[in-house]
Amino acid sequence: MEQDISSRQIAIYIHIPFCLTPCGYCTFFRIPYSKSSLEIYLQYLHKEIDLFLQYHPDLTYAKSIYFGGGTPSLLKAEEIEDICSYFIFDKETEITLEINPLQITENYLSALKNTPINRLSIGVQSMNNEELNLLDRKHKAEQIKDKIELCRQLGFNNISLDLIYGLPGSSINKLKDNLIQFLNLRPEHISCYLLTLDSDTPLADKIKERIVSPLPDDNLLAEEYELICSELEKARYEHYEISNFCLPGKQSKHNLSYWNSLPYLGLGASASGFLPPYRYTNPFNLNDYYSNLDKGLIMPEAEHCSSKQLIADFIMMGLRLTQGIDLNELKERFNYNLEKDKHLQLDNLYQLGMIEKNGSYLSLSSKALFVSNTVIGELI
Ligand code: SF4
Numbered sequence: 550m551e552q553d554i555s556s557r558q559i560a561i562y563i564h565i566p567f568c569l570t571p572c573g574y575c576t577f578f579r580i581p582y583s584k585s586s587l588e589i590y591l592q593y594l595h596k597e598i599d600l601f602l603q604y605h606p607d608l609t610y611a612k613s614i615y616f617g618g619g620t621p622s623l624l625k626a627e628e629i630e631d632i633c634s635y636f637i638f639d640k641e642t643e644i645t646l647e648i649n650p651l652q653i654t655e656n657y658l659s660a661l662k663n664t665p666i667n668r669l670s671i672g673v674q675s676m677n678n679e680e681l682n683l684l685d686r687k688h689k690a691e692q693i694k695d696k697i698e699l700c701r702q703l704g705f706n707n708i709s710l711d712l713i714y715g716l717p718g719s720s721i722n723k724l725k726d727n728l729i730q731f732l733n734l735r736p737e738h739i740s741c742y743l744l745t746l747d748s749d750t751p752l753a754d755k756i757k758e759r760i761v762s763p764l765p766d767d768n769l770l771a772e773e774y775e776l777i778c779s780e781l782e783k784a785r786y787e788h789y790e791i792s793n794f795c796l797p798g799k800q801s802k803h804n805l806s807y808w809n810s811l812p813y814l815g816l817g818a819s820a821s822g823f824l825p826p827y828r829y830t831n832p833f834n835l836n837d838y839y840s841n842l843d844k845g846l847i848m849p850e851a852e853h854c855s856s857k858q859l860i861a862d863f864i865m866m867g868l869r870l871t872q873g874i875d876l877n878e879l880k881e882r883f884n885y886n887l888e889k890d891k892h893l894q895l896d897n898l899y900q901l902g903m904i905e906k907n908g909s910y911l912s913l914s915s916k917a918l919f920v921s922n923t924v925i926g927e928l929i
Contacts, residue, residue, distance in 0.1 A: 558612030558642070563594070563632060564817030564831075565621035568682040569649075571721060572685040573751035578819035578833050590835065591628060593842050595818055598635050600847045605824070608814055611636040612664075613803035622648040626660035633665050643802040645670050645709075650688040653696040658703040668707040669700055670740075673682065676730035677723060678752075679715050683752070683761060690730070695732050698918035707799065709738035714773050716744055717752070718762030724773050728780045731843045737799040741777050741792050774919045791869045808870050810863045826859065827851040860885050861929040868925050873905075873912025876913050887911070887928070894927045 567582040567590070568575075578587070594876050601608055611841035614633060616624070633644065646661070647667040653671070675681050676690040700708060712731055714724055731739060746764065748751045755761045765773070778788055790808060793801065806813050815822035818838040821830040829851040832838045841849050854862070860883045867874035888895060897909075898904045903917040903924045917924045 557607055558638075559608055559610060560613045560615070560803050560811065560813035561608075561611050561636065561824075562615050562617060562803070562813060562815045562817075562820055563621070564617055564619065564815070564820040565624060566590075566619040566818055566835075567623050568618070568620045569623070570687065571751075573755070574684055574746055576745075576747050576750065580624055580835070582620070586835075587623060589839075591624075592816055593823060593839050594632065596842045597847060598632070598844060600842070601814065601816070602635060604847070607639050608824075609635070610644050611638040611644075612637070612806065613645070615644075615803040616646045616666075618647055620649050621646055622652040622657070622878055623663075626657070626664050627841065629661070630664045636666065640738075643668055643707075645801075645803060647672065650693060650696055651729065653699060655699060655703070658700060658705065661705075662703060667705075668709065669705050670709040670711065671697070672873040673698075673710045673715045673731070675716070676727050679728075680713075680719075680723070683716060683718075684713065694734065697736070708736045708739070708813075709740060709801065710734065710736045712739060712741045712777075713744050714741060714777060715765055715770050719765055719769070719773065721769075721772060721776060724776055725780070728777065732780070732784045738793070738795040738801060739781060739786065741781075741794070743774070743792075745864075778915070778918070789871055791871075791921055800918055808866045810859070810866055822848065824848070826854045828854055846856050856883055856885075859883060864929050865925050868913055869921065869926070871912060871918075873907070873910045875909050876911055877909045891928055898924060898927060 565587075566577075566579045567587055568579045569582050571579070571581075586665075614636065616629065616632075629646065638644070643666075644665045646666045647670045649672055672686075673693055674686055675694065676688050681688065681690060697708065710731060712727065744764070752761070756763055781794045782788055786796060787800075788794050789800050790804070793804070795801075798900070810823075812825055813823050815829070815831065818831055818835055819833045821828065826827055827848060827849040832841065832849065841847070860879070863879060863883065864874060864887070876887055879887055895904065902914055905912050905914050913921055913924055
């Protein structure tokens, strides 16, 4: 008889920090790939999982597993399989691999079919070769259609594509063209990220040295965001989160755990986890990550969140969803009445047309989505 494990399931994030070549805009924790360093890393990752499951056997039940990076598609299929084998999941469990387009080959995909991976998140970023060049991405736009067809032929029918907007020298026309090409590929899910450049990245240096065009101004960025929302909605994608769009029923289950403030386990260097009331982040360097595990330490410097922090996180993350937050849930989970506590701020935001109420749900209006941080800041 199949066991109902749904009430015990948890989202699991696994960070694989290795990359073949660095991208000039990247601010993620990543390190140059070598076969031997990946092997050592995997030994420690196994150690971390062993320790977690030894102390918290309930974390075995996976609602979703997400391999992110870095470049997790540098893992061999057997290595993915080995990691997944620690966890108990069912056919509803979403298991995602972020995959670099260059690694989409018939051999690799066939091998992946022997693992539980059932969702691919492909780092396409742009369908314009000039932009790909600017981002130091090594694939070419014209390869993408065939790569996605190959994924489909081999039975991967839950595909998410990343698009980056707000690039140096971007224009409404370039973005329109990008969106047409993305939509022609008909992925189940599209994540649209605004390029945010740290000042110490190589791409930021090139802008300073005027080797590449400047970043678009705020007006153009707002127009670009509006264009993305309207074009994807016209193509019947549901705009379910500030930066995420999907065909019906194809929301990212894994990311929904973050946005709904549900627990998640973070594994690997730099990964964060939330095991209420604790939040933790693993070290951003391998030596510290390894030395903690050598000492049998997991969840280093875990922070015991106060109920005030948990409420703020619930509001901040939940308002990213276009359905908003359920004020009744806020009362039930945290005994907190937002309408009573922040009535002045709420009145003001209603008058400005920045928030809306639908039954017990409070959400950002569409005009507030692009300035969500400012609006949410008023409520926490
Ligand atoms: S592949 Fe991703 S993680 Fe690696 S350098 Fe490029 S942007 Fe950063």
